[in-house]
Amino acid sequence: MNFLTLIRIERKKIKHSKIFFILLAAAIILWIPSILNVHLNFEMQAEGISPEHNFFIQGFLGLSWFMFPASIIIGTVLISQTERADNAILKMLALPVHTAGLCLAKFATLLILAAAQVFIMTGMYYASAALCSAMQHYNFILPPLFAAKEAALLFLSAIPMAAFFWMLSVCIKSPLFSICIGLASIVPSVLVINTDAWFAYPMSYPFFLITSEYSRLAANLETAQAELFPWIPVAVMITFICLLISCMRFGQAERRA
């Protein structure tokens, strides 16, 4: 079985999981306050950001700080728990498939879920921007290229974090602990982005990136910019180590039992 077939099988498994309703609900709830408080976007002269950019970036800040990491955790729970029910994972491990390949296919499915979340979010942004443009007689809609670039950056910056959460869910058998450690690790990211060592903490990447985009768009705001060195090498290292550990540990507890 090649890798693409494995991913297709994984996608089939989560087809009836209703996870998309949760992702959609999160995206809708996120944009409602932005639509209700749309007039505040015109009062941002002190920061020097245009109303349409402010509308866009505030929504994405709300997503990147908590809901996006949390929905990746929900994704890891979904992927690992569907297999644990009725010991389905044992049947998968009995197949002539390399366990590391199986593990990576599951991780790829997790990334697909994260990409779907970003995609739904961008779609909801265009719907709410169109609504606000009609309400305020001001064009809030940004060019698709800009929105796509920001969305892609958000997704890419979340890959190390997703690898970390995936490692947690593979290594810790009790779902309670992997959820608790994951959720608890999101909360301090607000504090970590203000320190110099933010690049060592993968859970803060998406929020840091969107914050630095905010200060790039706002002329009068001075916050730290995302510098590629040492960020990218550290991020690649963290991703690699997390995936290596999860590939090594995948299915080990089940095989021993």
Next chain:
Amino acid sequence: MYIFLECKKIKHTGLLPAFLSCGMLAGAVPIVNMAVRSKLYLSGQGSPVQILLQANWQLMAMLNILAVIAGTCMFYQIEHSERALLKMRSLPVSESTVFFGKAVLAILLSAVMLAIEAGAAAFCVYYWFETGNVFLSELCQSFGYAFLLMLPCTVLSLLISEACTNIWISLGIGIVCMFTATMLPADSFFPSLFPYAVPFQIFTDTEAARIIHYIYATAVELVILCLAELLFIRIRRQSA
């Protein structure tokens, strides 16, 4: 007593260590904050407990709610997996007893968590503010109030996790509800009554009349949630 059976069930789920460690983590928030920025807080206006809670309660309440959401998901996950709930139904125990047994246990665990946090706050006041023992009644009132406001959120999460067979759905609903709560305006009364938003309220920042309103509102919410649970069991039995 039925509750001892529930205690036995959660023995190997790790619920107790999870709540304990979450309490310790949330308790570490004010301690670390004071250790790093004690000058800023020592020069602040108001009583020590008030300063501490204003600076840290947002983060601590968020950790508490997350622990409650994850914990309550686990309470019913052990019943839903391997269809243990069906076996429970064949016992001479009513389903509502199962629910309220779990609810009492979850509430006890969250009380333990809050007690650890109160201990950490007491340590902070003792160590940095050096005001003697006068703060203790204020501290007890603050955390007692926090405990009361936590109840609707606990019962509602438990109800959600009973209704959803799959743990990721109940976890997802809980997280989305908490996310909604962080975006509601905290100063207006009715939006802040949302069960996941009300634990963010601080005792020392609220005037006495408002506190009474919150306590009444929490009691009403609890009664509504208990009735909803009884109704839910009846509907599910009829549709099954």
